Amino acid sequence: MKSANSLMSGLGTTVFEVMSGLARQHQSVNLGQGFPDDKGPEEVRRAAADYLMDGHNQYPPMMGIPELRQAVAEHAKRFQGLDVDWQSEVLVTSGATEALADCLFGLIEPGDEVVLIEPLYDSYLPIVRRAGGIPKLVRLEPPSWSLPRRELAEAFSDRTKLILFNTPMNPCSKVFDREELEFIAGLCRKHDAYAVCDEVYEHIIFDGARHLSIMTLPGMRERTARIGSAGKSFSVTGWKVGYVTAPPEMMKAIAKTHQFMTFTTPPNLQWGTATGLRLGDDYYATLASDMQRKRDRLADALADIGFGVLPSSGTYFVTTDFRPLGFNGTDEDFCRHITVEAGVTAVPVSAFYNDTEKAPRHFARFCFCKHDETLDAAIVRLRQHFTR
Numbered sequence: 154m155k156s157a158n159s160l161m162s163g164l165g166t167t168v169f170e171v172m173s174g175l176a177r178q179h180q181s182v183n184l185g186q187g188f189p190d191d192k193g194p195e196e197v198r199r200a201a202a203d204y205l206m207d208g209h210n211q212y213p214p215m216m217g218i219p220e221l222r223q224a225v226a227e228h229a230k231r232f233q234g235l236d237v238d239w240q241s242e243v244l245v246t247s248g249a250t251e252a253l254a255d256c257l258f259g260l261i262e263p264g265d266e267v268v269l270i271e272p273l274y275d276s277y278l279p280i281v282r283r284a285g286g287i288p289k290l291v292r293l294e295p296p297s298w299s300l301p302r303r304e305l306a307e308a309f310s311d312r313t314k315l316i317l318f319n320t321p322m323n324p325c326s327k328v329f330d331r332e333e334l335e336f337i338a339g340l341c342r343k344h345d346a347y348a349v350c351d352e353v354y355e356h357i358i359f360d361g362a363r364h365l366s367i368m369t370l371p372g373m374r375e376r377t378a379r380i381g382s383a384g385k386s387f388s389v390t391g392w393k394v395g396y397v398t399a400p401p402e403m404m405k406a407i408a409k410t411h412q413f414m415t416f417t418t419p420p421n422l423q424w425g426t427a428t429g430l431r432l433g434d435d436y437y438a439t440l441a442s443d444m445q446r447k448r449d450r451l452a453d454a455l456a457d458i459g460f461g462v463l464p465s466s467g468t469y470f471v472t473t474d475f476r477p478l479g480f481n482g483t484d485e486d487f488c489r490h491i492t493v494e495a496g497v498t499a500v501p502v503s504a505f506y507n508d509t510e511k512a513p514r515h516f517a518r519f520c521f522c523k524h525d526e527t528l529d530a531a532i533v534r535l536r537q538h539f540t541r
């Protein structure tokens with residue numbers, strides 16, 4: 154037998170699947186993979202349910218149902234002040250994961266350089282490479298995770314096709330500030346590069362900060378694809394509804410990829426997502442404030458137990474240093490250890506690096522988008538385990 158594609162068959166199973174499997178096996182409190190306990194807004198789920206029963210359950214238009222594309226454009230105006238043409242500039246995808254793949258396969262030519270920022274979400278590198286891109290990795294260093302400007306500038310060249318980055322950022326919970334985004338934008342303009350920005354946590358942002366899309370900065374409107382996800386904005390991660398906003402020329406190639414990747418996304422879930430994007434500002438404010446309260450509940454308790462807790466400015470996650478607890482193994486050892494011995498699961502942060510061996514090995518990421526009872530159960534277990 155001829156062998157399958159070497160790059161794809163050489164990949165391991167994603168850390169989220171591995172850790173959730175381990176959590177099920179040991180019946181631990183799963184604060185690993187990021188998914189909310191909350192069911193999501195009633196009206197969003199009701200809209201999808203009603204549409205399933207009464208609506209048109211056949212192929213929707215390839216770009217997405219008009220109601221959702223219009224809602225994505227309205228939402229971009231409301232929160233980012235962007236004027237978006239829903240017909241030529243919005244595409245609905247099966248999750249942000251597909252949106253990312255559509256952008257990368259649609260924009261990268263084999264041999265193009267692609268700038269990426271570590272730590273990074275685990276789907277980025279395999280898709281960049283499969284698209285023939287040559288990754289140029291720049292690392293953020295804990296605990297500040299601030300942008301290393303010189304290294305970033307050096308990673309760009311006239312061979313750079315695009316930069317792919319994520320804000321608010323999983324796993325390190327960093328939010329890029331205006332100056333950092335302006336610096337990235339300057340490099341994109343200088344080297345005539347695209348920006349693909351994963352903004353799935355745009356509404357999960359804390360301490361009064363507002364999400365800023367790089368697409369709003371001078372010269373970036375015509376070179377940015379920004380990606381959102383219903384999963385995160387409406388606490389329905391299983392839905393896998395994503396949306397891309399990009400200028401028409403970029404969108405043509407992205408949409409061509411989508412048409413042969415999935416072609417369409419379930420129409421009832423699109424309908425529900427349109428309902429969500431039109432919820433009032435109070436919905437979004439409450440989403441962020443509820444999540445911030447959960448962050449504080451978990452982060453304060455972990456600090457009290459003895460973890461070194463890093464700041465979390467957005468996302469579902471908090472990064473912790475477990476060395477103060479006296480644990481000397483790797484982050485993988487630690488996450489396995491607490492799953493088996495304490496009954497709580499976290500995710501090793503080294504999984505978000507190209508080379509795990511050369512990554513920081515002393516951080517575990519905990520997810521706080523859970524009911525208070527779930528967080529409290531995890532806290533009790535960890536406290537018992539580490540104060541024994």
Ligand code: PMP
Pocket residue numbers: 247248249250251274319323351353381382383384390393394395
């Ligand atoms: N990007 C980041 C940074 C994420 O954390 C996630 C989480 N799942 C995704 C993309 C994928 O989103 P979706 O579930 O909509 O595919």
Ligand code: GLN
Pocket residue numbers: 167169170185186187188323
């Ligand atoms: N984005 C989620 C996380 O970081 C998981 C997504 C997945 O399981 N693929 O935990």
